[in-house]
């Protein structure tokens with residue numbers, strides 16, 4: 001297996017983290033996303049037509065993009081993916097939530113800061129919307145975690161790994177998790193799991 005990824009990519013970090021927690025090894029090929037390497041004809045034709053990482057390349061050459069799909073594939077037959085259909089659906093429910101309701105809002109402010117993007121009036125208005133939606137999504141997580149240790153069941157699953165990454169990195173985009181004590185406690189629990197891999201943080 002080979003993982004196509006980028007050094008500061010949160011979505012790639014989800015996969016590195018899961019690999020560490022599962023005790024699995026994988027060759028890593030890094031790209032410079034800012035420099036447009038993932039939009040080269042070679043990448044678009046042979047790795048991912050969407051021009052994004054992460055992509056897991058299987059031993060037979062099959063390319064599997066999308067962090068959530070990769071995590072579900074890697075976690076099969078491990079404690080990180082429950083066997084029961086309802087529990088599995090709950091895991092996917094939180095991974096869909098992460099993709100639709102959390103990811104963009106927490107990742108974009110970080111990306112703009114990292115890339116020192118010019119703050120036009122349009123971007124300023126967008127940023128405000130990202131923070132509003134991002135804090136809303138963090139509130140959903142905070143309420144869910146009020147009476148449980150992990151998102152689904154009593155042990156960590158791919159849902160926890162997916163949801164961990166952007167809250168862990170979001171301070172780099174200007175978020176403040178002061179009002180999210182349950183989320184912070186849950187993040188501390190994740191950071192003590194055997195095989196934990198620290199984030200690709202600049203800070």
Ligand SMILES: N[C@@H](CCC(=O)N[C@@H](CS)C(=O)NCC(=O)O)C(=O)O
Nearest residue numbers: 009010011033052053054066067068
């Ligand atoms: N839904 C995708 C999002 C992947 C994504 O946005 N990847 C970023 C890096 S974190 C990327 O490759 N950006 C380069 C680009 O869009 O040109 C996932 O979860 O894997």
